[in-house]
Amino acid sequence: MNSVRDASRPARRDSSRSGVAAETLVYYALYAVLALVVLFPLAWVLLGSFKNPGEIFAYPTTFFPRDFTLTNYNDVVRRTALPTYLYNTAIVTVFTLVFTLIIGTIAAYGFSRWNFPFKNTTMVTLLILQLIPSTVNIIPYYLMMNWMGLLNTRIALVLIYTATHIPFTIWIMKGYFDTLPRSLDEAAVIDGCSMFRVFWSIILPLSLPGLSAAGFLVFLGSWSEFLVPLVIANSREVAVMSVGLYSFFGMDTTAYHYAFAASVMSTAPVIVAYLFAQRYLVSGLASGAEK
Amino acid sequence: MTLSRFLNRHQYLFFIMPAVLIVLGLTAYPAAYGVWVSFTNLHFAYPDSRFVGFDNYVRLATWPALPRVLFNTVIFVGSVVVLQLGLGLLIALLLNKALRGRQLMRSIAILPWVIPGIIIALMFQQFFNGSRLGIMNTVIGYFGLPSRSWFSDPTQSMAILIFAVVWRGVPLSIILQLGGLQTIARELYEAAAIDGASRWQALRYVTIPSLKPILLINVIMATSGTLNHVDIPLALTGGGPAGATEVLALSIYKQGFEVLDAAYASTIATVILLINLLLTIVYLRLLRMKNELGS
Numbered sequence: 001m002n003s004v005r006d007a008s009r010p011a012r013r014d015s016s017r018s019g020v021a022a023e024t025l026v027y028y029a030l031y032a033v034l035a036l037v038v039l040f041p042l043a044w045v046l047l048g049s050f051k052n053p054g055e056i057f058a059y060p061t062t063f064f065p066r067d068f069t070l071t072n073y074n075d076v077v078r079r080t081a082l083p084t085y086l087y088n089t090a091i092v093t094v095f096t097l098v099f100t101l102i103i104g105t106i107a108a109y110g111f112s113r114w115n116f117p118f119k120n121t122t123m124v125t126l127l128i129l130q131l132i133p134s135t136v137n138i139i140p141y142y143l144m145m146n147w148m149g150l151l152n153t154r155i156a157l158v159l160i161y162t163a164t165h166i167p168f169t170i171w172i173m174k175g176y177f178d179t180l181p182r183s184l185d186e187a188a189v190i191d192g193c194s195m196f197r198v199f200w201s202i203i204l205p206l207s208l209p210g211l212s213a214a215g216f217l218v219f220l221g222s223w224s225e226f227l228v229p230l231v232i233a234n235s236r237e238v239a240v241m242s243v244g245l246y247s248f249f250g251m252d253t254t255a256y257h258y259a260f261a262a263s264v265m266s267t268a269p270v271i272v273a274y275l276f277a278q279r280y281l282v283s284g285l286a287s288g289a290e291k
Numbered sequence: 292m293t294l295s296r297f298l299n300r301h302q303y304l305f306f307i308m309p310a311v312l313i314v315l316g317l318t319a320y321p322a323a324y325g326v327w328v329s330f331t332n333l334h335f336a337y338p339d340s341r342f343v344g345f346d347n348y349v350r351l352a353t354w355p356a357l358p359r360v361l362f363n364t365v366i367f368v369g370s371v372v373v374l375q376l377g378l379g380l381l382i383a384l385l386l387n388k389a390l391r392g393r394q395l396m397r398s399i400a401i402l403p404w405v406i407p408g409i410i411i412a413l414m415f416q417q418f419f420n421g422s423r424l425g426i427m428n429t430v431i432g433y434f435g436l437p438s439r440s441w442f443s444d445p446t447q448s449m450a451i452l453i454f455a456v457v458w459r460g461v462p463l464s465i466i467l468q469l470g471g472l473q474t475i476a477r478e479l480y481e482a483a484a485i486d487g488a489s490r491w492q493a494l495r496y497v498t499i500p501s502l503k504p505i506l507l508i509n510v511i512m513a514t515s516g517t518l519n520h521v522d523i524p525l526a527l528t529g530g531g532p533a534g535a536t537e538v539l540a541l542s543i544y545k546q547g548f549e550v551l552d553a554a555y556a557s558t559i560a561t562v563i564l565l566i567n568l569l570l571t572i573v574y575l576r577l578l579r580m581k582n583e584l585g586s
Contacts, residue, residue, distance in 0.1 A: 031385075116303055163313050
């Protein structure tokens with residue numbers, strides 16, 4: 001993608017220097033507007049989490065905290081169930097991540113390396129199933145989990161998340177596997193490796209960028225999912241972050257000093273993951289979405 | 292053993308079967324099951340249910356709230372798609388310029404996409420909150436405007452809901468369209484420049500046509516994503532005030548888990564499923580078109 005990244009730079013260089021400078025100025029002004037719209041709400045929440053409760057409830061509302069305090073974090077950790085919610089979210093996310101990546105990449109390797117009847121039909125069917133949203137399946141999910149005795153368990157969430165995240169994992173990973181020459185596999189097989197061995201020790205290590213992109217998307221999806229856990233697992237002991245925050249703050253929130261700190265703590269893991277994964281994202285996502 | 296010989300000849304089955312089975316079992320099967328439920332009178336408060344044919348569909352068609360919900364859905368989905376596409380394209384064009392700091396700016400522009408929906412709902416609720424605490428009332432105070440109770444007005448509620456969903460959704464458009472912009476050959480712009488095309492003409496006759504397949508894919512993805520979106524409407528406005536922001540997807544949740552009418556909720560879900568299938572067919576056509584164009 002880098003080879004053509006400057007495609008839009010004007011090919012002509014005959015415009016006057018001041019014209020170019022004025023234009024650059026306009027672009028940077030737009031940068032500032034964009035950054036403001038994105039960062040202002042986020043910064044307000046982040047800074048709000050460090051204000052002492054008295055300042056949060058004062059009028060007029062401030063943007064920068066008068067004095068930094070960690071009281072809110074202390075209170076949220078000690079007096080609310082947020083630690084339990086975050087723990088549940090982490091458990092569900094980690095298991096979903098492991099199962100989805102294992103099952104998804106193995107299948108992607110199968111689709112990449114073998115030709116068999118109905119292969120394309122199967123791939124397209126997976127793509128179509130990916131587009132059936134959890135919203136549509138929410139009543140059946142409830143009935144099925146009730147029938148299997150899995151209501152209010154974290155297992156139910158892991159099962160559903162794994163199923164809904166496998167299709168795009170297959171598409172992204174197959175894309176990467178297709179770029180690795182088959183001669184690599186063949187050489188290893190001649191040396192006596194089994195196909196599973198080839199996949200595990202040769203192909204997978206070479207696919208780390210794809211794995212990072214797919215892994216981040218799975219992480220993001222399982223960490224943030226709201227409707228499914230709200231319906232399937234809403235008891236206090238198994239509630240994940242989204243369900244916990246929704247039931248805690250309800251429709252009108254009055255516990256602002258908790259809300260800010262809880263929001264920051266619940267979002268920090270995704271932001272950190274994003275910072276690590278972002279260099280693979282734009283290319284990985286675009287290629288995954290376009291296939 | 293014939294079975295082991297079969298599996299030996301079809302090794303790929305070991306690789307693909309686990310994925311195929313779990314995906315079929317937990318997406319295709321529930322979808323079919325949901326369609327079946329829509330033809331019964333299943334209610335979460337009663338143990339028994341029986342087949343009732345198209346009764347629920349008749350009930351849905353004559354539902355007094357249906358015109359309002361459909362109107363809300365069209366306004367919501369329509370505005371979000373138009374804004375996401377338009378803003379996405381403008382920002383993608385901006386971020387495609389070779390400027391210092393572009394990489395950082397891309398990271399910032401894509402940031403809202405990773406924030407969990409529930410957090411976005413909480414954040415915007417606090418931002419606009421009706422009491423004096425929301426910072427939006429302080430901001431409009433600087434301009435001499437009186438504080439207002441943002442979420443008690445139907446139009447304002449819908450506008451804030453749309454704003455929140457767009458705020459979160461624009462990054463997906465940026466990602467798709469930046470990907471698209473980078474595949475446009477530089478020679479096309481050089482040729483246009485030699486022909487004396489203005490900036491605007493280059494955009495109109497080179498950029499937009501080249502991006503068309505991606506733009507169409509973006510339309511489909513945004514439409515289906517917004518149509519099925521429940522998180523932010525449920526947590527930000529909950530359909531209120533007085534049903535002014537209740538959209539079709541939210542009705543599934545409300546009918547199913549507040550009214551407990553599982554069959555009715557499944558009927559609404561089946562309608563949305565059909566719309567989704569239609570969008571998917573268009574999506575697949577577009578993908579084929581795009582691949583044939585070879586971009």
